[in-house]
Amino acid sequence: xxxxxxxxxxxxxxxxxxxxxxxxxxxxxxxxxxxxxxxxxxxxxxxxxxxxxxxxxxxxxxxxxxxxxxxxxxxxxxxxxxxxxxxxxxxxxxxxxxxxxxxxxxxxxxxxxxxxxxxxxxxxxxxxxxxxxxxxxxxxxxxxxxxxxxxxxxxxxxxxxxxxxxxxxxxxxxxxxxxxxxxxxxxxxxxxxxxxxxxxxxxxxxxxxxxxxxxxxxxxxxxxxxxxxxxxxxxxxxxxxxxxxxxxxxxxxxxxxxxxxxxxxxxxxxxxxxxxxxxxxxxxxxxxxxxxxxxxxxxxxxxxxxxxxxxxxxxxxxxxxxxxxxxxxxxxxxxxxxxxxxxxxxxxxxxxxxxxxxxxxxxxxxxxxxxxxxxxxxxxxxxxxxxxxxxxxxxxxxxxxxxxxxxxxxxxxxxxxxxxxxxxxxxxxxxxxxxxxxxxxxxxxxxxxxxxxxxxxxxxxxxxxxxxxxxxxxxxxxxxxxxxxxxxxxxxxxxxxxxxxxxxxxxxxxxxxxxxxxxxxxxxxxxxxxxxxxxxxxxxxxxxxxxxxxxxxxxxxxxxxxxxxxxxxxxxxxxxxxxxxxxxxxxxxxxxxxxxxxxxxxxxxxxxxxxxxxxxxxxxxxxxxxxxxxxxxxxxxxxxxxxxxxxxx
Amino acid sequence: xxxxxxxxxxxxxxxxxxxxxxxxxxxxxxxxxxxxxxxxxxxxxxxxxxxxxxxxxxxxxxxxxxxxxxxxxxxxxxxxxxxxxxxxxxxxxxxxxxxxxxxxxxxxxxxxxxxxxxxxxxxxxxxxxxxxxxxxxxxxxxxxxx
Numbered sequence: 001x002x003x004x005x006x007x008x009x010x011x012x013x014x015x016x017x018x019x020x021x022x023x024x025x026x027x028x029x030x031x032x033x034x035x036x037x038x039x040x041x042x043x044x045x046x047x048x049x050x051x052x053x054x055x056x057x058x059x060x061x062x063x064x065x066x067x068x069x070x071x072x073x074x075x076x077x078x079x080x081x082x083x084x085x086x087x088x089x090x091x092x093x094x095x096x097x098x099x100x101x102x103x104x105x106x107x108x109x110x111x112x113x114x115x116x117x118x119x120x121x122x123x124x125x126x127x128x129x130x131x132x133x134x135x136x137x138x139x140x141x142x143x144x145x146x147x148x149x150x151x152x153x154x155x156x157x158x159x160x161x162x163x164x165x166x167x168x169x170x171x172x173x174x175x176x177x178x179x180x181x182x183x184x185x186x187x188x189x190x191x192x193x194x195x196x197x198x199x200x201x202x203x204x205x206x207x208x209x210x211x212x213x214x215x216x217x218x219x220x221x222x223x224x225x226x227x228x229x230x231x232x233x234x235x236x237x238x239x240x241x242x243x244x245x246x247x248x249x250x251x252x253x254x255x256x257x258x259x260x261x262x263x264x265x266x267x268x269x270x271x272x273x274x275x276x277x278x279x280x281x282x283x284x285x286x287x288x289x290x291x292x293x294x295x296x297x298x299x300x301x302x303x304x305x306x307x308x309x310x311x312x313x314x315x316x317x318x319x320x321x322x323x324x325x326x327x328x329x330x331x332x333x334x335x336x337x338x339x340x341x342x343x344x345x346x347x348x349x350x351x352x353x354x355x356x357x358x359x360x361x362x363x364x365x366x367x368x369x370x371x372x373x374x375x376x377x378x379x380x381x382x383x384x385x386x387x388x389x390x391x392x393x394x395x396x397x398x399x400x401x402x403x404x405x406x407x408x409x410x411x412x413x414x415x416x417x418x419x420x421x422x423x424x425x426x427x428x429x430x431x432x433x434x435x436x437x438x439x440x441x442x443x444x445x446x447x448x449x450x451x452x453x454x455x456x457x458x459x460x461x462x463x464x465x466x467x468x469x470x471x472x473x474x475x476x477x478x479x480x481x482x483x484x485x486x487x488x489x490x491x492x493x494x495x496x497x498x499x500x501x502x503x504x505x506x507x508x509x510x511x512x513x514x515x516x517x518x519x520x521x522x523x524x525x526x527x528x529x530x531x532x533x534x535x536x537x538x539x540x541x542x543x544x545x546x547x548x549x550x551x552x553x554x555x556x557x558x559x560x561x562x563x564x565x566x567x568x569x570x571x572x573x574x575x576x577x578x579x580x581x582x583x584x585x586x587x588x589x590x591x592x593x594x595x596x597x598x599x600x601x602x603x604x605x606x607x608x609x610x611x612x613x614x615x616x617x618x619x620x621x622x623x624x625x626x627x628x629x630x631x632x633x634x635x636x637x638x639x640x641x642x643x644x645x646x647x648x649x
Numbered sequence: 650x651x652x653x654x655x656x657x658x659x660x661x662x663x664x665x666x667x668x669x670x671x672x673x674x675x676x677x678x679x680x681x682x683x684x685x686x687x688x689x690x691x692x693x694x695x696x697x698x699x700x701x702x703x704x705x706x707x708x709x710x711x712x713x714x715x716x717x718x719x720x721x722x723x724x725x726x727x728x729x730x731x732x733x734x735x736x737x738x739x740x741x742x743x744x745x746x747x748x749x750x751x752x753x754x755x756x757x758x759x760x761x762x763x764x765x766x767x768x769x770x771x772x773x774x775x776x777x778x779x780x781x782x783x784x785x786x787x788x789x790x791x792x793x794x795x
Binding site for chain 2: 438439441442443444445446448449450451452453474477478481488492496
């Protein structure tokens with residue numbers, strides 16, 4: 001892949017140079033302006049200084065003029081004409097010198113147009129001074145000639161001339177000020193021009209900064225874009241390079257693997273060849289060790305392969321056998337024919353064939369019953385079709401099988417007989433139970449009934465002992481009836497079909513306990529039943545279990561005021577264990593073995609009545625449910641019955 | 650009160666006499682006819698044999714039937730009763746010593762009206778018989794005769 005890596009020249013690049021040139025120009029121009037301003041100010045200061053000096057000079061001249069004027073007036077007071085004239089001459093000389101100097105100095109300012117006007121004023125000053133001096137000389141002369149009145153007349157004229165002089169001076173000063181004013185005005189104008197130029201520069205700079213900012217952001221943006229594009233290109237390039245590296249690594253690894261695999265294959269093949277040789281040898285040994293006949297024959301009946309067993313049967317060796325034909329050994333033509341026919345069948349059909357109970361006679365004339373499996377077979381390297389066969393001598397096996405069959409038949413017959421006998425016995429037992437239920441009970445009712453009749457009809461002829469005896473007869477009859485009922489119950493438990501369903505034992509127990517409470521409302525027994533206990537079993541039979549156990553618990557707690565019965569579950573090794581616990585009389589664990597036996601009782605009837613069949617019934621029901629039942633007890637402390645029920649049958 | 654005959658089918662004379670005493674004790678004075686086996690009961694009910702002279706109009710008001718009977722069993726008697734148009738509505742109470750499930754089921758299958766197990770205790774027996782008589786002869790409304 002190719003990548004355009006050259007950064008394109010940013011558009012508007014000329015603007016950059018233009019802005020730089022403008023910048024340079026502005027800086028130079030402002031420097032120039034600055035220079036001009038400084039120059040102008042220094043020139044102005046200098047000119048002002050000159051003009052100020054001139055004004056000073058002119059003021060000094062006015063003072064000197066007043067000194068020239070003064071003696072002309074002072075003479076009227078001092079009357080010292082010569083002295084005054086002398087003073088005036090000195091003052092005049094100073095005035096003249098200064099005036100000439102000032103005029104010459106001014107006349108050098110040829111560039112100013114007003115200078116000629118000023119020079120005219122100088123001339124006026126000169127003229128007025130000359131006229132004033134002339135008047136003063138007249139005044140001095142009149143004094144010298146003692147003509148004070150004429151001198152007084154001249155003094156007014158002289159003052160007039162002095163006034164004119166002063167006026168000329170005033171105009172001169174005014175002229176100078178005018179020049180200075182103009183000068184200031186022109187300088188002010190220049191300064192304003194410069195200021196305007198500066199404003200223009202400032203505006204230019206602002207524009208330039210705006211331009212630079214805009215251009216800079218533009219360039220920045222373009223550069224950022226360009227950088228980003230370049231980074232992306234670089235990343236892609238890096239990725240492409242990485243992929244290439246990886247592919248190179250993979251190819252290298254694959255090549256290495258292939259080489260390794262090839263080496264391994266070569267090694268394996270060498271090993272396999274060795275193994276093949278070994279296994280061929282082993283196979284031959286195994287074939288020879290097998291007691292069955294293993295052989296291969298071609299279509300002409302010639303042996304291609306035969307094991308030791310075959311050779312032995314024909315009284316020869318394996319080496320001799322190979323190459324010979326079955327015809328050389330067959331005991332009869334019939335056997336040969338049969339073998340050949342079955343070989344051909346296999347060869348033609350191309351399918352395996354099993355022949356059972358084939359009789360072959362060996363070279364000793366002993367008959368063998370063989371079971372043979374033959375399959376079509378081709379030796380590698382040849383196209384010669386052959387039959388590979390394995391024959392098992394089943395002579396002994398057949399004999400054993402026949403014996404076994406006979407035994408089995410006998411056994412089955414015996415089982416049939418026993419079953420029939422059992423069925424009969426069961427039927428008889430049922431009939432017996434039935435007749436017990438009916439026939440044994442009827443006389444009991446007679447005994448009880450007629451005893452009662454005796455008690456009722458012959459009450460007057462019987463004394464108390466007689467009545468007591470009759471009542472005993474009745475009690476025994478009732479007891480006998482109970483025993484018969486229990487026995488029947490026990491036998492019924494064994495005969496009844498088991499119908500498994502989910503049984504709510506908690507509800508059942510609640511029900512049974514409320515019956516017990518109704519029967520003996522005078523008793524206070526605390527009964528705690530865990531809720532929602534269930535079991536898979538026959539509801540009627542499980543009810544009998546709970547009834548027996550709860551009635552027992554109820555019965556054996558009769559002598560306690562704080563009687564307590566609990567029915568709950570615990571998790572045992574084989575699943576749920578149901579527990580019924582009481583704090584009743586309990587029993588001695590030494591007799592625990594007798595607990596579940598029929599008609600076995602661990603308490604005297606006078607203490608706790610009962611038939612002794614209840615727990616036997618319970619145990620049988622539990623056993624029929626594939627469970628176990630056991631009890632723990634302590635005399636005077638109570639008993640716990642625990643039982644399990646097979647969770648699914 | 651129905652004054653009809655009570656037919657008690659009972660092979661044990663002792664039980665029959667006790668039943669008679671129980672009725673007397675409970676002041677149930679209906680005539681009591683005792684048949685000692687199933688055949689006799691059938692003869693009585695269908696006016697045959699020794700009872701050929703009995704009028705079918707005097708059918709019993711209540712039959713108390715034992716199951717274990719000589720000659721013809723109680724269940725067969727019940728089957729015959731229910732099988733005949735004339736007798737099929739007769740109130741028949743099984744009164745027996747058996748509490749075998751199969752007997753209960755068979756009896757109800759054959760439409761016995763009730764099934765009472767004879768208690769051994771005479772006092773209880775008398776009570777049961779008395780209640781039976783009261784129920785069937787006094788409380789129960791018999792179907793109309795045809």
